[in-house]
Amino acid sequence: MVPTPYYIAVSALLMTIGSVGVLTRRSAIMVFLSVELMLNAANLAIVAFARQWSASGVEPALSGQAAVFIILAIAAAEVAVGLGILVAIFRNRVSTDVDELSEVRL
Amino acid sequence: MIGFVILALVMLLGGVGVVTFRQPVHAALSLVATLLALAVTYVTLQAHFLAAIQVIVYAGAIMVLFLFVIMLLNVQGQEPAPHLRWMRPAAYAGALVVAAGIATIAFIDRRPLPGADQVAALQGGSAEQVGTLLFSHYVLAFQLVGVLLLTGIVGAVSLAQRGNPAAPAEPRGEAAPERELTHG
Numbered sequence: 409m410v411p412t413p414y415y416i417a418v419s420a421l422l423m424t425i426g427s428v429g430v431l432t433r434r435s436a437i438m439v440f441l442s443v444e445l446m447l448n449a450a451n452l453a454i455v456a457f458a459r460q461w462s463a464s465g466v467e468p469a470l471s472g473q474a475a476v477f478i479i480l481a482i483a484a485a486e487v488a489v490g491l492g493i494l495v496a497i498f499r500n501r502v503s504t505d506v507d508e509l510s511e512v513r514l
Numbered sequence: 515m516i517g518f519v520i521l522a523l524v525m526l527l528g529g530v531g532v533v534t535f536r537q538p539v540h541a542a543l544s545l546v547a548t549l550l551a552l553a554v555t556y557v558t559l560q561a562h563f564l565a566a567i568q569v570i571v572y573a574g575a576i577m578v579l580f581l582f583v584i585m586l587l588n589v590q591g592q593e594p595a596p597h598l599r600w601m602r603p604a605a606y607a608g609a610l611v612v613a614a615g616i617a618t619i620a621f622i623d624r625r626p627l628p629g630a631d632q633v634a635a636l637q638g639g640s641a642e643q644v645g646t647l648l649f650s651h652y653v654l655a656f657q658l659v660g661v662l663l664l665t666g667i668v669g670a671v672s673l674a675q676r677g678n679p680a681a682p683a684e685p686r687g688e689a690a691p692e693r694e695l696t697h698g
């Protein structure tokens with residue numbers, strides 16, 4: 409059985425890779441993909457910690473998994489709305505460069 | 515352990531691919547590889563229901579949505595460097611420091627985690643167990659997620675049909691950015 413710190417280390421690496429993507433890419437869709445990567449890194453850490461807490465009963469362990477389930481649903485809603493905004497922006501400006509989108513309007 | 519190393523390598527290489535590939539389609543497929551490896555990792559962590567949900571919702575629905583939008587926008591690989599010249603090296607350096615810091619703390623901190631000796635006791639993560647908890651202890655959060663999803667549907671639909679749907683499509687390519695907003 410793999411100890412929990414290994415999972416946390418992988419999760420931290422995934423999270424930082426995602427943050428590099430958010431900081432360095434200019435296409436909005438690439439920024440979105442990097443955000444998805446960061447969300448999944450957080451999920452991995454939560455599930456690993458949930459298994460760690462399973463010694464204190466089944467309910468704490470499954471609470472972590474329930475939290476990840478709710479995060480998944482929120483991520484789905486976020487992607488739907490975010491991509492809708494992206495398409496609306498592209499319709500008006502033909503570009504999705506985040507460095508050029510400095511106004512709060514479509 | 516060997517299985518975990520393979521899974522971690524797939525996840526990390528997939529993540530690097532997401533950040534470095536020029537073509538958005540390649541980056542999206544690289545993210546699919548990461549998500550599938552993550553689903554297998556969930557199985558090793560006794561979260562079987564989450565593994566299934568990960569494949570169905572993330573690798574299935576969300577990534578298909580991404581690929582549709584990439585095709586719809588028809589974005590190509592060209593992407594200039596960031597405006598801020600120092601952004602790229604600063605991002606790499608900061609990420610390196612943060613990742614090394616978290617990993618070091620995770621390994622060096624020797625305070626015993628609760629019940630570290632009997633961690634393997636968990637035999638669960640089935641849909642029945644997680645569902646029972648969701649519908650009893652976390653039923654409020656579950657309902658709120660339902661409201662959030664409904665709001666998301668309404669928002670996405672209203673964004674998609676902004677403007678007059680009966681009007682002819684405006685010409686692509688030379689669309690003036692200063693066009694007046696038409697509220698639908």
